[in-house]
Amino acid sequence: MLPPILQGLRIPVVASPMFIVSGPELVIAQCKAGIVGSFPALNAREKPGEPPLLEAWLTRITEELDRHNQANPDRPAAPFAVNQIVHRSNARLERDIEICHRHKVPIWITSLGARVEVNEAAHDCGGIALHDVINNVFARKAIEKGADGLIAVAAGAGGHAGPQSPFALVQEIREWWDGPLLLSGSIATGRAVLAAQVMGADLAYIGSPFIATEEANAQAEYKQMICDAGAMDIVTSSLFTGVSGNYLAPSIRRAGLDPDRLGAADAETMNFAEDASKAKAWSQIWGAGQGIGAVHDVVPAATRVERLAAEYVSAKAEMARL
Structure with a gap:
């Protein structure tokens, strides 16, 4: 059974945290629409000498959702x-853990390493911890x-993705x-969400369709x-972060590279430091998953959730008739 925090969603969907793209505007819109919204803590980057932007983001999200709940x-x-x-x-990890713990973040998502102390921090403030694998x-x-x-x-996910079929992995x-x-x-x-459940998952984890929303922090x-773009426009490479990921071929071409002749990078080169020059160098290489062929327009996040x-x-009703 799902923990209470993941029950009662409008549809069984968690919006995945996307580098740069996910910020307070998108998260708030997703949550108000009835799905879990999320963002990477590292997206909240303040200038030297300024107070932690993560504090401001968490305060804003919490207060706006509280106001929504009181009104609705x-x-x-x-x-x-x-x-x-x-x-x-x-x-920044230790600092960001302390901030999230103090703000009682309800759901913690961890990536690129499993750490006992992060899970303990989530539990200590009443939250749950989900780890991507x-x-x-x-x-x-x-x-x-x-x-x-x-x-x-599984294979086909946007950004850092695994090589295995979702059927095999689940x-x-x-x-x-x-x-x-x-x-x-x-x-x-929405049909794919239902398919994920039929395979054995409890919820779907969706990112790329929310890039094409008004609230997303992404260039036009x-x-x-x-x-x-469609699935044929997605290229898998480890060059940009040191870990295999899926990216839009047109953005690679615009950066002056040939998507068919990309080199590889070792995982040891992965660097999430705030001044990482490599991340800045590849800032115009845009991630996306293979499902984007179903996305045809830029709409408010609430509209995207409504369609899903x-x-x-509709898919559930159709399956019930079989």
């Missing part, structure tokens, strides 16, 4: 989540270190894990590229 007791907002990059190069070995390690649930990042995890399981990878329609060209919900209900 019959249609409360979904909870929000914060993603922590648990990698040795993230020098790309294979069954990492899934077992995450649960051993205290994660409450797993996010299976199947192997479900052989031993009956707790919360989310599935990520090419999910862009990026949003339009999402609308114009309508498609999900």
Whole structure:
């Protein structure tokens, strides 16, 4: 059974935290629309000498959702989540954990490493911890270190993605894990959300369709590229971060590179330090998942959720008739 915090969503969807793209505007809109909104803590970057921007973001999100709930007791907002990059190069991790703990963040999403102390911090403030994994070995390690649930990042997911089929990945995890399981990878329609559940996941983890929303912190060209592209326009490479990820080929070409002749980078080169020059160098290389062929226009996030919900209900009704 899902923990209470993940029950009662409008549809079984958690919006994935996207580098740069996910900020307070998008998270608030997603939560008000009835799905879990999320953002990476590292997206909140203040200038030297300024107070932590993460504090301001969490205060704004909490206060706006509280106001919404008071005004709409019959249609409360979904909870929000914060993603922590648990990698040795993230020098902000301890500071950001303390801030999230103090603000009682309800859902913690951890990536690129499972750490006991992060899960303990989430539990200590009444939250739950979900860890994203790309294979069954990492899934077992995450649960051993205290994660409450797993996010299976399968082939076709935007940004950092695993190589395994969602059928294989979910199947192997479900052989031993009956707790919360989310599935990520090419999910862009309500029908795909239902398919994820049929495979054995509890919720779908959706990112790329929300790039093409009014609230997303993305350049207009990026949003339009999402609308114009399809699965054939997605390229998998480790060059840009040191970890295999999926990116838009047109953005790679605009950066002067040939998407068919990309080199590779070792995971040891991965760097999440705030002054990482490599991240700045690749800032115009845009991530996306293979499901973007279903995205055709830039709309408010609430409209995107409305469409997903309508498609999900329709797909369930259709399956019931079989």
